[in-house]
Amino acid sequence: xxxxxxxxxxxxxxxxxxxxxxxxxxxxxxxxxxxxxxxxxxxxxxxxxxxxxxxxxxxxxxxxxxxxxxxxxxxxxxxxxxxxxxxxxxxxxxxxxxxxxxxxxxxxxxxxxxxxxxxxxxxxxxxxxxxxxxxxxxxxxxxxxxxxxxxxxxxxxxxxxxxxxxxxxxxxxxxxxxxxxxxxxxxxxxxxxxxxxxxxxxxxxxxxxxxxxxxxxxxxxxxxxxxxxxxxxxxxxxxxxxxxxxxxxxxxxxxxxxxxxxxxxxxxxxxxxxxxxxxxxxxxxxxxxxxxxxxxxxxxxxxxxxxxxxxxxxxxxxxxxxxxxxxxxxxxxxxxxxxxxxxxxxxxxxxxxxxxxxxxxxxxxxxxxxxxxxxxxxxxxxxxxxxxxxxxxxxxxxxxxxxxxxxxxxxxxxxxxxxxxxxxxxxxxxxxxxxxxxxxxxxxxxxxxxxxxxxxxxxxxxxxxxxxxxxxxxxxxxxxxxxxxxxxxxxxxxxxxxxxxxxxxxxxxxxxxxxxxxxxxxxxxxxxxxxxxxxxxxxxxxxxxxxxxxxxxxxxxxxxxxxxxxxxxxxxxxxxxxxxxxxxxxxxxxxxxxxxxx
Amino acid sequence: xxxxxxxxxxxxxxxxxxxxxxxxxxxxxxxxxxxxxxxxxxxxxxxxxxxxxxxxxxxxxxxxxxxxxxxxxxxxxxxxxxxxxxxxxxxxxxxxxxxxxxxxxxxxxxxxxxxxxxxxxxxxxxxxxxxxxxxxxxxxxxxxxxxxxxxxxxxxxxxxxxxxxxxxxxxxxxxxxxxxxxxxxxxxxxxxxxxxxxxxxxxxxxxxxxxxxxxxxxxxxxxxxxxxxxxxxxxxxxxxxxxxxxxxxxxxxxxxxxxxxxxxxxxxxxxxxxxxxxxxxxxxxxxxxxxxxxxxxxxxxxxxxxxxxxxxxxxxxxxx
Numbered sequence: 001x002x003x004x005x006x007x008x009x010x011x012x013x014x015x016x017x018x019x020x021x022x023x024x025x026x027x028x029x030x031x032x033x034x035x036x037x038x039x040x041x042x043x044x045x046x047x048x049x050x051x052x053x054x055x056x057x058x059x060x061x062x063x064x065x066x067x068x069x070x071x072x073x074x075x076x077x078x079x080x081x082x083x084x085x086x087x088x089x090x091x092x093x094x095x096x097x098x099x100x101x102x103x104x105x106x107x108x109x110x111x112x113x114x115x116x117x118x119x120x121x122x123x124x125x126x127x128x129x130x131x132x133x134x135x136x137x138x139x140x141x142x143x144x145x146x147x148x149x150x151x152x153x154x155x156x157x158x159x160x161x162x163x164x165x166x167x168x169x170x171x172x173x174x175x176x177x178x179x180x181x182x183x184x185x186x187x188x189x190x191x192x193x194x195x196x197x198x199x200x201x202x203x204x205x206x207x208x209x210x211x212x213x214x215x216x217x218x219x220x221x222x223x224x225x226x227x228x229x230x231x232x233x234x235x236x237x238x239x240x241x242x243x244x245x246x247x248x249x250x251x252x253x254x255x256x257x258x259x260x261x262x263x264x265x266x267x268x269x270x271x272x273x274x275x276x277x278x279x280x281x282x283x284x285x286x287x288x289x290x291x292x293x294x295x296x297x298x299x300x301x302x303x304x305x306x307x308x309x310x311x312x313x314x315x316x317x318x319x320x321x322x323x324x325x326x327x328x329x330x331x332x333x334x335x336x337x338x339x340x341x342x343x344x345x346x347x348x349x350x351x352x353x354x355x356x357x358x359x360x361x362x363x364x365x366x367x368x369x370x371x372x373x374x375x376x377x378x379x380x381x382x383x384x385x386x387x388x389x390x391x392x393x394x395x396x397x398x399x400x401x402x403x404x405x406x407x408x409x410x411x412x413x414x415x416x417x418x419x420x421x422x423x424x425x426x427x428x429x430x431x432x433x434x435x436x437x438x439x440x441x442x443x444x445x446x447x448x449x450x451x452x453x454x455x456x457x458x459x460x461x462x463x464x465x466x467x468x469x470x471x472x473x474x475x476x477x478x479x480x481x482x483x484x485x486x487x488x489x490x491x492x493x494x495x496x497x498x499x500x501x502x503x504x505x506x507x508x509x510x511x512x513x514x515x516x517x518x519x520x521x522x523x524x525x526x527x528x529x530x531x532x533x534x535x536x537x538x539x540x541x542x543x544x545x546x547x548x549x550x551x552x553x554x555x556x557x558x559x560x561x562x563x564x565x566x567x568x569x570x571x572x573x574x575x576x577x578x579x580x581x582x583x584x585x586x587x588x589x590x591x592x593x594x595x596x597x598x
Numbered sequence: 599x600x601x602x603x604x605x606x607x608x609x610x611x612x613x614x615x616x617x618x619x620x621x622x623x624x625x626x627x628x629x630x631x632x633x634x635x636x637x638x639x640x641x642x643x644x645x646x647x648x649x650x651x652x653x654x655x656x657x658x659x660x661x662x663x664x665x666x667x668x669x670x671x672x673x674x675x676x677x678x679x680x681x682x683x684x685x686x687x688x689x690x691x692x693x694x695x696x697x698x699x700x701x702x703x704x705x706x707x708x709x710x711x712x713x714x715x716x717x718x719x720x721x722x723x724x725x726x727x728x729x730x731x732x733x734x735x736x737x738x739x740x741x742x743x744x745x746x747x748x749x750x751x752x753x754x755x756x757x758x759x760x761x762x763x764x765x766x767x768x769x770x771x772x773x774x775x776x777x778x779x780x781x782x783x784x785x786x787x788x789x790x791x792x793x794x795x796x797x798x799x800x801x802x803x804x805x806x807x808x809x810x811x812x813x814x815x816x817x818x819x820x821x822x823x824x825x826x827x828x829x830x831x832x833x834x835x836x837x838x839x840x841x842x843x844x845x846x847x848x849x850x851x852x853x854x855x856x857x858x859x860x861x862x863x864x865x866x867x868x869x870x871x872x873x874x875x876x877x878x879x880x881x882x883x884x885x886x887x888x889x890x891x892x893x894x895x896x897x898x899x900x901x902x903x904x905x906x907x908x909x910x911x912x913x914x915x916x917x918x
Contacts, residue, residue, distance in 0.1 A: 065769065069876065071682070156649030164643050177649070228653035229637070233684055258693060259683035260876055261868040288769050291866030295752055295768045298759040470881060474635040515644040517635050 048584035056281040056596030074233030075211040091214035097585040120199030132270040134238040143186040145215035151179030166207035169200035241280035263287040281596035331588025333386025334570035335493035339563040340521035352421035354560035359403035360414035369446035379564035389550030427459030434485035451488035499549020610898035617894040678884035698869035705792030712797040717804025736798035748864035769866035807839035848900035
């Protein structure tokens with residue numbers, strides 16, 4: 001049984017391409033970042049920045065073919081690009097992004113922009129009148145519903161994965177296990193306030209674009225939230241233009257969603273177009289889950305009224321580029337991949353060894369394994385294209401430091417830093433065997449192999465393991481006590497367009513979680529950088545924040561806290577008779593609210 | 599015979615408990631993901647993880663967890679709740695089972711029919727050109743990986759992406775009760791893929807067994823009595839030669855019910871194999887446990903049925 005399982009896993013690993021977990025990327029403002037994003041894509045290919053949001057034809061059913069299933073359809077739990085496409089079509093968070101922007105937030109359930117007062121310690125949001133829940137609830141949404149939606153994030157039956165990252169400054173939130181939370185008040189039916197213990201108003205306001213701010217009716221949801229785990233997702237009601245098809249009691253599971261098989265989104269009869277920026281052209285969206293990614297790719301390129309909404313197989317991207325270029329969308333600013341090196345234990349506590357590793361690594365080979373320049377750029381620093389501060393921190397070329405200058409690797413520079421680290425031969429002679437834990441399935445496995453070979457070329461003895469990606473995070477790289485030396489396959493996608501959302505969690509020493517799920521995989525804990533981050537977190541105003549986080553990025557490069565190699569450009573494909581609109585804020589996934597049929 | 603069946607059933611139950619225990623222990627010993635941490639997500643704090651662990655019952659001693667699980671199965675036929683899909687395992691399995699049953703039993707009919715026909719013809723014309731072509735073809739089919747063969751058939755015959763667009767392609771599976779004709783046409787290519795390798799094995803098996811049987815004394819006697827050659831082969835020869843095939847038929851069907859992931863993935867058939875594969879990827883233990891238990895149940899039942907069938911097909915076999 002064990003060997004059979006191994007064979008099956010290995011057999012499929014070659015054909016499965018996992019979509020990156022987590023996070024819609026977005027941002028509040030940036031004048032320079034858009035240029036950085038567009039310059040990273042070959043001319044003539046559709047990007048979210050070049051598409052039209054108007055003029056779609058109303059009606060019809062769009063078929064979506066996905067290899068992967070949703071992770072969570074409950075807005076309080078969802079944290080995955082595939083989830084977001086369904087959740088943002090069925091739910092209305094307080095704020096959202098139009099598809100072709102990485103820079104402008106649009107009030108959604110909110111009526112207007114958030115007011116940040118009291119020195120950044122009070123955030124006030126006015127919500128819209130006249131928005132109703134779908135059947136069977138049917139009533140108008142009030143601020144109490146938004147408050148409940150955010151409070152339930154702290155209920156362990158819901159276990160929202162990011163509320164502690166962005167809402168921990170809300171009074172009473174860290175110790176809450178559901179509502180009521182003293183820091184969330186609703187002075188009237190259409191106003192909600194967030195009272196903060198520190199001046200973190202900017203980050204709380206930014207995080208209101210995330211789906212956990214979508215209203216949930218407490219009188220209906222509480223009985224489902226009492227289940228362990230919550231079953232509200234299986235019985236959810238909608239506020240957006242679409243809803244999961246449900247039976248008369250509101251049950252979605254088995255009707256509008258069959259895990260691993262299919263999902264059906266139909267029009268929400270209570271949605272009022274006059275309250276929403278979404279045109280919602282389609283009548284219905286049929287999602288089919290499963291299947292081989294290469295077969296799916298061909299079905300989409302040669303089919304009718306179909307899109308693929310998860311990661312497109314590499315051969316299909318190549319085929320689309322060569323033969324169906326007008327059906328291909330490339331979305332820059334779709335996150336990054338880098339190598340976490342242990343800054344707190346073992347040989348890589350020495351900054352010169354980290355710089356030597358950076359210099360030695362052939363980042364072009366790493367990216368070639370990921371599909372080459374069509375879908376990647378060589379990563380040269382930590383803020384990625386499209387994020388505020390990207391250009392100020394060096395743009396595509398990156399900072400002018402010798403260990404960053406040669407994307408194909410430079411052993412001479414590497415040896416220089418090895419010598420500075422106290423190894424006169426230019427090779428590591430410390431004797432310690434270092435542990436490298438990567439992820440199975442190409443291209444991750446290929447990247448891990450390249451990293452391992454580079455380390456061997458530098459004189460290291462390595463203990464090299466490849467495990468499933470979820471195991472890599474939850475058993476090794478995300479567990480502080482494991483003291484893994486090198487994790488070659490970690491990556492990040494920003495939750496919203498602010499440098500803090502890119503750099504804080506992975507590189508702030510104060511956010512190392514010793515007994516939980518740690519996402520500072522390299523255990524980066526440098527007092528100077530921690531202090532700079534603490535100061536930047538409190539800043540109010542897009543310009544000041546952009547400057548501060550760009551400077552922090554420069555310091556991260558100076559300390560070589562990790563070894564960057566890939567800025568992702570996500571590919572998406574559609575049938576020729578689909579007027580596809582991709583979401584720049586969600587790694588280019590197709591937006592069901594704006595996509596239409598020709 | 600009845601006592602024998604009861605005894606086998608009791609052993610079957612014991613075997614299922616052992617399989618459950620092994621799966622349970624393996625899942626916890628092997629370096630799989632921590633379900634509580636997986637569910638909690640990237641930025642979660644220890645308090646929430648501890649609460650999730652408590653909610654899922656993962657903080658209880660292993661023996662207690664196992665006892666509660668077994669109690670759920672035997673007293674309530676409750677296979678637990680999926681960590682990942684937020685749905686009862688019983689419901690997930692029951693919605694996936696018809697697709698896998700369609701694939702496996704339809705495939706079995708194809709491979710048995712084709713295997714028997716080719717095997718008998720080859721045995722009757724041993725060492726002829728037809729025999730050599732048949733057995734050579736069988737060798738090719740045995741060597742062809744299911745995944746590859748599935749893709750080739752789709753690229754050649756699928757109505758959406760094929761060169762000769764005859765059969766419905768991937769993702770066209772519908773339930774038998776909803777649309778029988780659509781179901782039938784959608785299953786033709788998957789059945790061919792499932793059946794190809796196994797039919798080839800069966801053909802070679804039947805050929806060898808029938809050649810041996812046809813040289814037995816009782817066959818000569820049958821011929822001497824003046825029975826037609828057709829009757830000699832089918833009634834006397836094949837009936838005796840089929841026993842080895844029957845032995846592996848039950849096991850093949852049972853094994854395929856639990857491991858049809860490759861064909862299900864290529865043809866996008868939402869069956870048990872894919873459910874199990876996804877569950878392993880997501881460290882969704884309740885589903886893995888449920889599907890493994892189901893596969894073991896198939897093996898046990900198939901073995902009992904095969905043993906019973908022996909008694910009917912071969913008069914020399916008697917159980918006490």
